Amino acid sequence: MTTIRSQAxxxxxxxxxxxLLERHRVLDTLTHRQEGPRRDLLENLQRRQNLVExxxxxxxxxxxDLAYILEALPLDDRRVVWEQVTPELAGPAFVEVSNxxxxxxxxxxxxxxxxxxxxxxxxxELHYVSTSLPEEVLNELSVAFExxxxxxxEDSVGYGEGTVGYHxxxxxxxxxxxxxxxQALDDLRARRELPPQTDRxxxxxxxxxxxxxxxxxxxLLSDPGAPIAGATDADIxxxxxxxxxxxxxxxxxxxxxxxxxxxxxxGKLIGRLTVDAAMDFLREQSxxxxxxxxxxxxxxxxxxxxxxxxxxxxxWLGINLLxxxxxxxIIGQFEGTIVRLSALAALMPIVASIGxxxxxQTMALVIRALAVDRLQPGxxxxxxxxxxxxxxxxxxVWGVIVGVFAMTLYSSASLGVVMSxxxxxxxxxxxxxxxxxxxxxxxxGRDPAHGSSVLLTFITDAMGFFLFLGLATAFLL
Amino acid sequence: MTTIRSQAxxxxxxxxxxxLLERHRVLDTLTHRQEGPRRDLLENLQRRQNLVExxxxxxxxxxxDLAYILEALPLDDRRVVWEQVTPELAGPAFVEVSNxxxxxxxxxxxxxxxxxxxxxxxxxELHYVSTSLPEEVLNELSVAFExxxxxxxEDSVGYGEGTVGYHxxxxxxxxxxxxxxxQALDDLRARRELPPQTDRxxxxxxxxxxxxxxxxxxxLLSDPGAPIAGATDADIxxxxxxxxxxxxxxxxxxxxxxxxxxxxxxGKLIGRLTVDAAMDFLREQSxxxxxxxxxxxxxxxxxxxxxxxxxxxxxWLGINLLxxxxxxxIIGQFEGTIVRLSALAALMPIVASIGxxxxxQTMALVIRALAVDRLQPGxxxxxxxxxxxxxxxxxxVWGVIVGVFAMTLYSSASLGVVMSxxxxxxxxxxxxxxxxxxxxxxxxGRDPAHGSSVLLTFITDAMGFFLFLGLATAFLL
Numbered sequence: 001m002t003t004i005r006s007q008a009x010x011x012x013x014x015x016x017x018x019x020l021l022e023r024h025r026v027l028d029t030l031t032h033r034q035e036g037p038r039r040d041l042l043e044n045l046q047r048r049q050n051l052v053e054x055x056x057x058x059x060x061x062x063x064x065d066l067a068y069i070l071e072a073l074p075l076d077d078r079r080v081v082w083e084q085v086t087p088e089l090a091g092p093a094f095v096e097v098s099n100x101x102x103x104x105x106x107x108x109x110x111x112x113x114x115x116x117x118x119x120x121x122x123x124x125e126l127h128y129v130s131t132s133l134p135e136e137v138l139n140e141l142s143v144a145f146e147x148x149x150x151x152x153x154e155d156s157v158g159y160g161e162g163t164v165g166y167h168x169x170x171x172x173x174x175x176x177x178x179x180x181x182x183q184a185l186d187d188l189r190a191r192r193e194l195p196p197q198t199d200r201x202x203x204x205x206x207x208x209x210x211x212x213x214x215x216x217x218x219x220l221l222s223d224p225g226a227p228i229a230g231a232t233d234a235d236i237x238x239x240x241x242x243x244x245x246x247x248x249x250x251x252x253x254x255x256x257x258x259x260x261x262x263x264x265x266x267g268k269l270i271g272r273l274t275v276d277a278a279m280d281f282l283r284e285q286s287x288x289x290x291x292x293x294x295x296x297x298x299x300x301x302x303x304x305x306x307x308x309x310x311x312x313x314x315x316w317l318g319i320n321l322l323x324x325x326x327x328x329x330i331i332g333q334f335e336g337t338i339v340r341l342s343a344l345a346a347l348m349p350i351v352a353s354i355g356x357x358x359x360x361q362t363m364a365l366v367i368r369a370l371a372v373d374r375l376q377p378g379x380x381x382x383x384x385x386x387x388x389x390x391x392x393x394x395x396x397v398w399g400v401i402v403g404v405f406a407m408t409l410y411s412s413a414s415l416g417v418v419m420s421x422x423x424x425x426x427x428x429x430x431x432x433x434x435x436x437x438x439x440x441x442x443x444x445g446r447d448p449a450h451g452s453s454v455l456l457t458f459i460t461d462a463m464g465f466f467l468f469l470g471l472a473t474a475f476l477l
Numbered sequence: 478m479t480t481i482r483s484q485a486x487x488x489x490x491x492x493x494x495x496x497l498l499e500r501h502r503v504l505d506t507l508t509h510r511q512e513g514p515r516r517d518l519l520e521n522l523q524r525r526q527n528l529v530e531x532x533x534x535x536x537x538x539x540x541x542d543l544a545y546i547l548e549a550l551p552l553d554d555r556r557v558v559w560e561q562v563t564p565e566l567a568g569p570a571f572v573e574v575s576n577x578x579x580x581x582x583x584x585x586x587x588x589x590x591x592x593x594x595x596x597x598x599x600x601x602e603l604h605y606v607s608t609s610l611p612e613e614v615l616n617e618l619s620v621a622f623e624x625x626x627x628x629x630x631e632d633s634v635g636y637g638e639g640t641v642g643y644h645x646x647x648x649x650x651x652x653x654x655x656x657x658x659x660q661a662l663d664d665l666r667a668r669r670e671l672p673p674q675t676d677r678x679x680x681x682x683x684x685x686x687x688x689x690x691x692x693x694x695x696x697l698l699s700d701p702g703a704p705i706a707g708a709t710d711a712d713i714x715x716x717x718x719x720x721x722x723x724x725x726x727x728x729x730x731x732x733x734x735x736x737x738x739x740x741x742x743x744g745k746l747i748g749r750l751t752v753d754a755a756m757d758f759l760r761e762q763s764x765x766x767x768x769x770x771x772x773x774x775x776x777x778x779x780x781x782x783x784x785x786x787x788x789x790x791x792x793w794l795g796i797n798l799l800x801x802x803x804x805x806x807i808i809g810q811f812e813g814t815i816v817r818l819s820a821l822a823a824l825m826p827i828v829a830s831i832g833x834x835x836x837x838q839t840m841a842l843v844i845r846a847l848a849v850d851r852l853q854p855g856x857x858x859x860x861x862x863x864x865x866x867x868x869x870x871x872x873x874v875w876g877v878i879v880g881v882f883a884m885t886l887y888s889s890a891s892l893g894v895v896m897s898x899x900x901x902x903x904x905x906x907x908x909x910x911x912x913x914x915x916x917x918x919x920x921x922g923r924d925p926a927h928g929s930s931v932l933l934t935f936i937t938d939a940m941g942f943f944l945f946l947g948l949a950t951a952f953l954l
Contacts, residue, residue: 010850064731072850074859185697194694196733199676216693217671220662253760254541256673256753258735275752276733279759283730286763287845290770294834294841303859306866310874313838313867317875320834324827325882331823332886338815338822345815345822346808349829349938350801357771357797357931361790364771368764373487373549382551382780389783390790397787398794405802409809454834461826 013061014069020054021077055084063089067096070105074303079108091120095129100301102132115140124169131161164248165241167281168262168271171195174202177211181231182224184214197274199258203232210261210269212236238263239273245281250373252278292450295319316454323458327352330462334469337477343410344472347419350402352464355426358394359456362387362434367448370438384435391431395424418475422468426460429467433459490538491546497531498554532561540566544573547582551780556585568597572606577778579609592617601646608638641725642718644758645739645748648672651679654688658708659701661691674751676735680709687738687746689713715740716750722758727850729755769927772796793931800935804829807939811946814954820887821949824896827879829941832903835871836933839864839911844925847915861912868908872901895952899945903937906944910936 027047058066058081066089070078082105085093094105094117106114118126118133118141130138159165173194175184184201188194200213212234222231238261239248251257252275262271295316331338331348338345366383369375375383399420407416437455438448504524535543535558543566547555559582562570571582571594583591595603595610595618607615636642650671652661661678665671677690689711699708715738716725728734729752739748772793808815808825815822843860876897884893914932915925 062732068731068850072856074856188694189698192698194698197676197735198694199674199735216697217665217675219697220693221666221669221671253753253756254545255539256751258674258676258752274733275735275756276730279730279752279756282756282759282763286759286766287849289763289767290845291841293767293770294838296838296841303856303863306863306870309863310867310870313835313871316838317831317834317871321827321831321875321879324830327830328823328827331826332820335819335823339819342812342816343809345825346805346812348822349808349826349942350798350805352826353801353804353934353938354794354798357794358790360771361773361793364768364773368767372764373545375549379549379551379780386780386783386786390787393783393787394790394794398798402798457830461830465826 010065010068013057013065014072016057017054017069017073017081018077020050020057021073021080023050024054024080051084054081055086058085058089061089063092064096066093070097071101075104078104078303082108087117087120090117091125094118095121095125098301099132100304102129104301104304106132106134111137122171124171127166159241162245163241164239164243164245164262164273165271167245167248167277168239168241168273169195169277170271172202172259172261172269172272173198174204174208174269175214175228177203177205177229177232179228180224181219181222181226181228184219184228185224188219197259197276200233202261202269202272203228204269208269209267210238210263213261236261240265241270246285248273249278249281289449292447293453295451295454316451319451319454323454323461327458327461327465330465331469334465334473337469337473341415341472341476343406343412343415344469347406347415348465348468351419351422351426351468352461354398354402354423355430355460355464356457358391358427359430359434359460360453362390362431363438363452363456366435366438367452370442370448375439380435380439384432387431387435388428391427392424395427398427399423414476415472418471419468422464422471425467426464429463430456430460487542487545490534490542491549493534494531494546494550494558495554497527497534498550498557500527501531501557528561531558532563535562535566538566540569541573543570547574548578552581555581555780559585564594564597567594568602572598572602575778576609577781579606581778581781583609583611588614601648604643636718639722640718641716641720641722641739641750642748644722644725644754645716645718645750646672646754647748649679649736649738649746649749650675651681651685651746652691652705654680654682654706654709656705657701658696658699658703658705661696661705662701665696674736674753677710679738679746679749680705681746685746686744687715687740690738713738717742718747723762725750726755726758726762730759766926769924770930772928772931793928796928796931800931800938804935804938804942807942808946811942811950814946814950818892818949818953820883820889820892821946824883824892825942825945828896828899828903828945829938831875831879831900832907832937832941833934835868835904836907836911836937837930839867839908840915840929840933843912843915844929847919847925857912857916861909864908864912865905868904869901872904875904876900891953892949895948896945899941899948902944903941906940907933907937 024047027043027050030043031047061069066085070081070093073081078101082090094102097105109117114133114137118129118137121129126141173188173191175187179187188201198216200215201219202213203211205211212232213236214228214231215233218231218233237251237255237257239251241262241264248260252260252273257275257278259272259274261269262273264270296312334344366375369379369383402423403416403420405416406419407413433456437452437459441450441452442448501524504520504527507520508524538546543562547558547570550558555578559567571579574582586594591610591614595606595614598606603618650665650668652664656664665678675693677692678696679690680688682688689709690713691705691708692710695708695710714728714732714734716728718739718741725737729737729750734752734755736749736751738746739750741747773789811821846860879900880893880897882893883896884890910933914929914936918927918929919925
């Protein structure tokens with residue numbers, strides 16, 4: 001048997017493709033440099049041979065591997081590869097890539113080629129990629145659909161991103177509850193192939209109501225003559241298409257599901273959520289979270305044009321600038337103090353920085369607790385008390401260290417005491433803000449991670465400057 | 478059939494348990510207040526009835542739901558619930574909870590109860606929880622094992638956290654390659670039950686070498702008389718126990734696997750990785766990443782003692798303090814300048830802050846690209862060029878805004894120009910640092926997320942202060 005080390009194979013494929021692309025670039029330059037009658041036929045031939053070699057390598061590739069390679073390549077190379085891909089492979093790879101890269105592929109593809117590529121997708125896949133497609137292409141496709149496909153497509157468009165309906169598939173195996181085990185087996189054999197991630201078949205009654213599920217292994221192990229009801233598990237976890245996908249994913253994790261049925265409000269079986277969709281959702285969420293914290297709204301193609309990327313980052317920078325101005329004005333109020341005691345200017349960023357860091361630690365823990373639903377209403381009060389205690393504790397320890405540093409450096413005991421007091425107070429502020437900001441965003445129905453870090457740093461900066469300079473004005477002048 | 482809305486059920490269970498616990502607290506206080514002969518028998522009876530009710534609720538619960546509830550409860554309540562849990566449920570719930578909560582449970586359990594609980598676990602589960610267990614308990618268990626279980630346990634201990642070996646299970650179905658389909662079916666039926674997440678059975682030769690896998694659906698759909706070889710897929714993705722778990726999880730995502738075989742260096746089948754383990758790993762990684770960025774090494778029980786939590790956060794705070802001191806000393810070098818132009822003290826945090834934020838954005842994108850293996854050696858050069866372009870672009874736009882602000886506020890055109898120049902230069906520094914830090918950590922074999930944010934903020938703070946105050950000293954005095 002072939003041993004496949006998936007990661008090594010990917011890297012090897014990518015290296016091979018990169019080598020062919022480099023060769024292509026060289027040959028391309030050579031061929032184009034010699035325009036007109038002097039154009040070297042031999043070099044043109046080599047260039048074509050190289051592209052054929054590239055096609056050959058791409059043809060044997062798994063669609064997911066091709067998607068990976070498309071993601072990893074800069075725009076020029078991505079275009080060359082994309083042009084060599086066969087339509088059978090282009091469809092699934094188009095579904096696999098990230099939104100940002102998919103949009104770049106749309107730009108690289110002519111209208112007709114795009115329509116041809118999309119017509120190889122089923123309604124679910126098409127719906128999944130629809131946000132990346134131009135309006136007129138979508139309309140053209142909708143007309144071209146057969147009526148039952150169209151209704152499936154239009155139904156699924158109704159479920160917003162982040163719902164179970166958006167992520168479910170309609171590919172499933174359902175059998176009537178009147179069957180025997182043998183009849184069920186015959187039914188499956190007649191299909192020749194089952195949909196991917198089929199770990200069980202669903203049992204429905206005459207009105208398409210879900211009655212339960214039979215694991216494939218139960219079908220294998222049961223007496224063929226027995227009624228299917230005996231092998232049916234009636235107590236199974238199911239979802240409504242309107243349920244939050246995030247909650248469904250947690251159920252997949254908690255109960256180790258491979259697939260789960262989706263039923264509408266009247267109990268009718270309409271689809272199925274599979275563990276691969278759940279895992280993709282989880283990965284996407286975790287990627288998004290890290291980007292949201294720094295104010296990037298989502299996916300960004302690593303090789304997008306600088307101008308586009310620069311603008312992507314503006315909204316957050318604008319907010320950051322506004323808060324920095326406010327903090328700057330607070331310092332501005334104490335300019336008189338700073339002129340008389342210039343050490344304050346050098347020391348004040350320490351107070352702000354240590355507050356920002358402890359606040360961010362508290363906040364990361366709270367955000368995580370909210371994400372896994374571990375923070376109950378009663379728990380919030382306890383948590384505030386606990387974080388306040390930590391703030392006071394850490395404030396005392398680090399406040400003394402900072403104070404001793406300031407005292408030694410500027411030979412002033414009173415400056416050391418003021419510095420210590422400011423650190424203790426700012427750590428208490430940081431603890432309160434670290435709990436309050438994500439909880440507040442969460443209770444207001446917002447994502448607790450989004451923007452929380454700017455808000456927190458604003459509070460700990462502004463309060464850090466205010467506390468330190470205020471105390472210094474009151475006690476040192 | 479019972480419709481189970483998993484999330485709603487969980488919340489309802491938790492609310493019910495919380496209600497019983499509150500009742501318990503009230504009754505407990507009443508009972509204990511009246512010590513001696515005046516102790517009220519009726520209240521004691523009510524207290525017991527309440528605990529019986531709690532036991533009854535817990536008994537019908539899924540182990541994963543119990544684990545969820547244990548996580549969500551503060552320490553006192555957690556103890557009360559834990560004492561009422563039956564041994565059959567305690568074992569699996571003990572495996573399900575997070576490390577931090579598991580350690581709190583170990584403290585709540587007597588040595589003998591702990592040994593009894595652990596003896597219900599299999600070697601794989603025991604290995605999984607072993608890091609939370611006291612040494613003497615581990616030794617006692619190792620002796621109690623039967624010899625084949627012991628060797629499995631001791632083998633698995635050899636694989637470090639983060640490897641495939643650590644996360645694999647030994648529960649799998651393997652059949653000889655000489656079987657017919659019918660013989661394979663008979664073999665399965667004789668087992669009565671297959672391990673969870675069994676989507677295929679493995680085919681081995683006489684020397685236990687892996688030959689391939691037969692999907693359960695192929696078993697169902699094949700002619701019973703045919704040799705098993707005809708239904709065997711020989712080209713399957715497999716792992717070595719020493720492979721990185723993170724890479725294996727990516728393969729699960731890429732190829733939509735439900736399970737994959739693990740073979741040793743000589744091709745012998747020794748275990749199996751399942752999608753539920755892959756998903757747990759993914760969730761854990763994504764949780765850890767968010768915590769690592771703020772310098773928390775890992776899991777922290779939300780209800781742990783403040784003293785313990787405070788110390789958890791020290792290493793990072795220490796580093797942060799050190800870098801803040803260095804930045805402070807840089808400002809210290811310019812105290813003479815600040816005394817002569819106090820506006821600089823108020824404006825300098827803006828230069829530092831805007832640099833820190835843009836640098837963190839760049840860094841988040843680079844860390845993410847590294848995490849999904851999308852950054853190739855050739856790509857790094859392009860990325861640096863692109864981020865430099867963005868830095869210059871954003872620097873020009875925001876530098877002008879900041880400059881106009883400074884100019885207006887302090888009625889000094891030259892101050893505005895110095896401020897603009899400092900912002901542009903610091904954004905270029907931020908772009909370089911945002912690419913260089915995670916790439917450097919990655920190439921040095923370190924986790925690119927860990928500690929990257931302190932390093933970056935240090936550079937953008939220190940350089941922000943230095944550039945702004947240095948330019949001001951040169952051109953404004």
